[in-house]
Amino acid sequence: MSALLEITDLSIAFDGHTKVVDQLSLSLNPAETLALVGESGSGKSVSALSILRLLDERHVRYPSGAIRFEGEDLLRVPEKRLRQLRGRRISMIFQEPMTSLNPLHTVEKQIGETLALHKGLRGPQARQRCIELLDLVGIAEPETRLSSYPHQLSGGQKQRVMIAMALANEPDILIADEPTTALDVTVQKQVLELLAELQRKFKMAVLLITHDLSIVRRYADRVAVLERGVLVEQGETGVLFTQPQHPYTRRLLGAEPPAAPPESPAASEQPLLQVEGLNVHFVTGKTLLGRTKSTFHAVQDVSFSLPRGQTLGIVGESGSGKTTIGHALLKLTPSQGAVQIAGERLDQLDQRAFRPYRQRIQIVFQDPFGSLSPRMSISQIIGEGLEIHHPGPPQDHEAKVVQALQDVGLDPEARHRYPHEFSGGQRQRIAIARALVLQPEIIVLDEPTSALDRTVQIQVIELLRDLQQRYGLSYLFISHDLAVVRALSHKLLVLRRGQVVECGDAGRVFSAPQSPYTRELLSAALFYQNTSHKKPNQLP
């Protein structure tokens, strides 16, 4: 079988920098799925974008190599020829469905654009084809969806529209660049199953770029592993997963969070944090006179308690109100309902009266790139809370900052540097140090690992477990990633649309979920882990 796409010795460099991809050789056969895996910064996406020459040509250089598509070297064909191939023979799905659709165009217009371009379809014919495509990707009532704008669709629907656009001209190759990273687990599963089914139907070759190995195991025929732009290993999926040769592959494969939280001290009779009947409303519309017309009930009657030294995991899909609960506890969002820390009512305090309590309850945010002020040094960032809560001489603060940095496993000398000099994992450690330096009793962890690579996630989880044991901290761990939640949580709260679906000991919820929604969530999340290397999309 001759390869459909043949990449030989491809090197890519951006001006003035070292090569981001070095001597990459890959081949993609018709109707097969090749997965390109690696951590962020390993050159996966750059390699994929280079196939259609979508990288900014003003800055990119290709020092060596060739990309042959049916014998034609794409690196050397004129732009005009490339435009004929793009979207027609080779299509692409991007990672971020929120930004890869034009917000000002309707679904029909966006799908119709590629139809008109390559097939010359217009008017009723194009409309008919759009409906077919939307139907194909599993969008209910496609006729009514034609005139929708992207903001009227959910994340999963947007990704389906993207897929419909990519498939519009029945391409030979589909490049899927992290197609499901931005989606919820249940949606993720649906989209991937859809892709696999469509691949069978059209006999497309798929280049799947992902950092999620469980997806790879389920859907790929072959796997290529990239480490810092160098191809370290490639092979059949089954072989690679059972007998990884390269140490980097082994490290990637071994990166599974522990399956249970560490032992916790026996819960005392009085919980440290007690929440009863928490409600959060957002005003979504106002009349001309400023009277509230409509509200969105983001959190409805949520109650839970958190014992000292333990972790309560809050899970749910996006929009379920997990983050809002965290913000409400810290009074970053107005809320109603009783909140007690060690028996003291906090919910009736105003911002000023609440300020002393902020030292006891701290938060770590999801995005380590956004939560650190870019213009302050690490020492200023970490020491800022100390100035408020422990006014004292600068030397004392310095010593505490150094201690906090050591606690999170960073070099104390790092305090003189600025956030942009650190990687995502290091930044998240800094964010944890900022919370830790105040010696809080409770830390709200709002998706602290979701922006990180799996191997880095595990390090952060280890760090959190270690800190909990050392300082007897209580965590409120908010996440959509059940594998991570399982590694930390003693208790679990499952949320759906602002309401508690299930609440109880983590072990029990994981092993014997009571509500159907929890079962669905668990099966979607753990779906890939439980499947064997058997390929479901093997051609008959």
Place this chain on the structure above:
Amino acid sequence: MRMAMLSPIQRRRLTNFRRNRRGYWSLWAFILLFGLSLIAELIANDSPLLVSYQGTLYAPVVQSIPEDTFGGFLPTETDYRDPFIQEQIEADGWMLWPPIRFSYNTINYQLEVPSPAPPSAENWLGTDDQGRDVAARVIYGFRISVLFGLTLTFFSCIVGVAVGAIQGFYGGKIDLVGQRFLEVWSGLPVLYLLIILSSVVQPNFWWLLGIMLLFSWMGLVDVVRAEFLRARNFEYVRAARALGLSNRLIMFRHILPNAMVATLTFLPFILSGAITGLTSLDFLGFGLPSGSPSLGELIAQGKANLHAPWLGVSAFVSLALMLTLLVFIGEAVRDAFDPRKN
């Protein structure tokens, strides 16, 4: 030694500033010119710097000496340009003159041609139509323009940033009312108001400053407000609130630095706007009291005396030089505060 005392961020800003060669040299050129203009009394003056007469030393620049000290007839301030007095002093001592022997309001009565007189060894840039030395007036005019511009910019910044910060940070009704007020206020015909106001009061430096300040602060509000509106939902601002920082500290420490680049980018424009504002008022005759050294008045004279190009050219060159230097410096400052440059 000096570098060792600065914090790393300041050191990096300094390096970035220096890296913009054009701005760096502009700053030195500007400091030199401004420094020289600050000691304008020692460069262009109608009194000598030092007088030795009958063995006694006098410093007429800083002290007032009656004419009869030097053998004159009147007990009033000495006119050192009077040939009679000069003779008296030269006969029994000496005088040390500044390089330009005219102050901004000194009238040269000994012109050999009718004023405006063309450039000569005595009047380097010629005289204006009242026989006053143009070089001296340019030096004093430069000083007053820069001082006016800097003061106005300083106060405009304080008011503009404060208003923009409050509007952007609190949003809602405060923002709504503020924006409507700004719309009305910026709709006022500024020049007419200035003309009316300056006909009601006798304008001097501070009056003009106050009147122009009433309107000049608005330019900054929009950029600062936009920056605050954007930044108040940033995660690190939320993180700061979770740490227990007060609103004021959050605004100052976390959001203002974001707005600083926008503000600093605007500064050269405000500064040059202030200078041109003052110049145009002077040009129209509604500015500083008559007789004050001002570049605007010099331009007006140049326009009235097209046959004396040295008037217009001097005013143009000095204005252009000043504004160009300021903009170059402003660019370098903006580079220095940009955290993404390293």
